Amino acid sequence: MLLIPCPYCGPRPELEFRHAGEAHVVRDPSLSSDAAWGAFLYARSNTRGVIAERWRHASGCGRFFNCLRDTVSDNILQTYKTGEPRPDLALDAATRRQLGDVAPDQSVAATEAAR
Amino acid sequence: MNAPFRTPTGGRVDRGATRRFSFDGRSYDGLAGDTLASALLSHGVHLVGRSFKYHRPRGFLAAGSEEPNALTSVNRGGGRVTPNLRMTQVELYDGMEARSQNHWPSLAFDVGAVNGLMSPIFAAGFYYKTFMGPKFMRGPGLWAKLFEPAIRRAAGLGVAADEGDPDVYANRFVHCDVLVVGAGPAGIAAALAAGRAGKQIILCDEGAELGGALLAEPKLEIEGRPAAAWLAATLRDLAAMPNVTALPRTQAFGYYGHNLVALAERLTDHLPGVDTTVPRERMWQVRAAEVVLATGAIERPLVFPGNDRPGVMLAEAGRVFLNRYGVKAGSRAVVATAHDSAYRVALDLQAAGVTIAAIVDLRERPTGPLVEQARGAGLRIVTGGTVMGTKGHWRVSEATVAHVSGDHVTDLQRIPCDLLLMSGGWTPSIHLFSQSRGVIAYDTATEMFIPGKAVQAQRSAGSCRGLFGFADVLADGYAAGLDAAGAAGGDAPALGDKAFAVRGDDAYGPGGFSGALPISGDGARAKAFVDFQNDVTAKDIKLATREGFRSIEHIKRYTTTGMATDQGKTSNLNALAIAAKALNEPVPAVGLTTFRQPFTPVTFGTFAGMSRGQMFDPVRQTPIHDWAAAHGAEFEDVSLWKRAHYFPEPGEDMHAAVDRECRRTRESAGLFDASTLGKIEVAGPDAAEFLNRLYPNSWTKLGVGRCRYGLMLNEAGFIMDDGVVGRLAPDRFHVTTTTGGAPRVLNHMEDYLQTEFPDLKVWLTSTTDQWAVIAVQGPRARDILLPLIDDVDMSAAAMPHMAIRLGHICGVPMRLFRVSFTGELGFEVNVPADYGRAVWEAIWSEGRAYDAVAYGTEAMHVLRAEKGYIIVGQDTDGTMTPDDVGLGGMVAKQKPDFVGMRSLTRPFLTGEGRKQLVGLLPDDDAIVLDEGAQIVDRAEVPNGTHALGHVTSSYRSGVVGRSIALAVVERGRSRMGETLFIPMPGGSIPAKIVSPVFYDPQGERLNG
């Protein structure tokens, strides 16, 4: 069970949250291409590694927020408020270390490079 | 009672405290401190079970939680039956009633043993070949006569209780700085270090006593004291630290993400009698900043023919039974080994008076202090030796021993014995480390799989990471405890590493043997067991590789090795080595299978905790529930709600009750408890604009005091919910949702409000539980309500259909909706929930004059179906658009955006051939179609016939005077009058496509 740091409430067990799909999927109803709109509806990156995803602190403050999670290690690298840009991981190496991200993937190499 | 195999002194049992117990109905006695295993062994009882597949006689293999054979069911009466307990972990209490398992009619005479004679058909892959093999294997005759009975008898070990479990179980969530798993020497040293550093510590161990291997070391000295004294003093030190929680009888069974470790604590199973005031077991969900795994190592069996006979056991188990429990596992032992540690066993047993007939060492030239001690003690050592087989019906009576050179064996000799102790060396217990997703490393020097890189905040210490010798293990544990305390952060006193002075430790190191011992001949019928619990032999694994399996994960599933409740604790490495040899690949290239939770079986009760019976799921009841119950309502579950399904009068069945409720509602009036409808208050200056964007309808022009039916779409353009939205004020709306959809709709609204339209000033509040809703439907609805309401003009002119008024009923504040889900004149009275029952009863009293009825959800369904009103989730399935259900007209054409708008223009949603909602009238008006039945265009239905749609709602309608149905059918609206067919087992049912509105198609009754 994940321990998720809600940006408003602090770390809380996963039980209190509801996953809400990939983050930064831009809704643009003016898209004229049906294929592009279809991709917005259904195509997701399904990344192996660090993914930006949305969570809602459903049994807490009720807020939606974004979260960088490593799908290999399940480690959460950072959470941030809706509307904020996706953090640049290389700039947040200290945070990543603090969160115990030692997953053997490319993102670690990026961390090492940033040291 | 005489216990002939109990030593006169020694061990940790209390010789003054007799414990009487029965096993398979026969009475024995043991001592306090015994396990069921040690107590039985003290009486020379070795035959304690039958194996899973071949029903072979089995005894004890081990002395701890890795035991695969000696499983028991303990019955404490009143439904308190626990099957599949390892006798080696079952603490004896006075009056225990235990039974062996997996045999019929008795342990000694077991019909299932015939399976052993049929072993060729039970070879690797039997289940797959039987279920998926050629048809003759699956033929009904063979299946019914042979395979099914065999599988049924073989499937499952013990028998679960057939009564409810009367015990209570507890659950606890805790945080700690350092969790130490395993209280052997490494774990205790780790807890000592981290405890001294002032951290919050939890130290848990599966055993009844903390101490692990230290509990069976009478000659060992630590820091100048006997190990037992050192252990007792150290445990006292730990107990004196308020920051240390020590949990015996507590199995860490699962290591999950973000350092969450699940522990199962056994609280009462070791006590006589039943105390219902305390929980039987407790689940701990521990979130640890840092974890120390000190889970020890498990001895490996040797794989030779007949290695499963009762009396054949792991060497160290023989030593534990002797040193910890004061029990000799036999009187004449052969010790087969590939490792020094078994020499220590032989020496201890010899000192206790057990004859050591021979030590058979696979190694050509064993050396080392223990080997020298054995030579000095005059023990006979067969070097370069192997065991070719064993004899003995209920217990080993003879071992066939030979010299081995390469793949040849010579010098066969038979050695009589009643105990065969075996050791292939030690396997570090990396189960929890693997569960934590740590990377497992293979150490080529020691040929051991050990913890590699950790991916969570944890470290391993002691023999679980391949260390041997108490001095090393203690120091390693202490260092790990310090490391964990430091990593947990905060202030900590500077503590240095610590060396532990140890004497009397007969040092041995890694090494040993894994795989199958060489045997002579082809061994076609030889049964050399690898996995004792699932009866998997070396031959099975070789067969799997011959049949083409190369991945160890596939070999595991095909042979079922390592898949029993013991999770292959004693078998995984041998299975891997045999597979690697057969595949001609190095062991690390083949690799280990994944270790899974739980480490040992955990009762369902522990998982369930308090979540059972009434506590399993919340039950939601409306304020009118008790009235309905008092008036004879039958209830149905709708999401978490209990809803009145129908109100039968004496002698009525459901059909008669529903028929009466519908008829009276259409003739006069009916009362319906609609309190379960979801309700959301949408308020704020941008509330109307928010609803514009959330619903396809237009809300800007909806006047205050008016309401409108709204379909809610998801972004893909499909109907996700529906309800009525009323405007109470320019900046305030009362939104209703379906009963089950309220949380989903609120989440959907919050999602768009917070993330897509954060510029809108809107507040959303769930008010479902705040309002009781009483629907009064039927031509007399107004007449019934009029006397109770004096501040609302309810006349048809002043309050038309789809109007809302605020006012009072019986003096209670009220939101009055003029809405109808029946097609009749109708009102929905919303009052604060606490007044719901009183207002309902007041309306009910008025209704008596008109012979009004209370109706339930079944009548509600019929009444709305007669009008063709959909129920989202019944007539829609998540792929229906507004146009599909005939409501395309309510989609605003001129809005810049709403959720689902863009999707509704996708070709797939606008194209030909979509399924559309229609009515369906079976030609035979007595037939009520099955909901969910498929619809086709022909009476005869060959395979591959295209289904045009399916029946979504189907009822017998009193007012229409026949059966009616709603359905979704491809191009349904263009098929009016067409006859289609509903194929059923009794033959195709012809039915005509009609309008979905069966009653009052002009909708005149609404305007009464």
Ligand SMILES: [Zn+2]
């Ligand atoms: Zn929160």
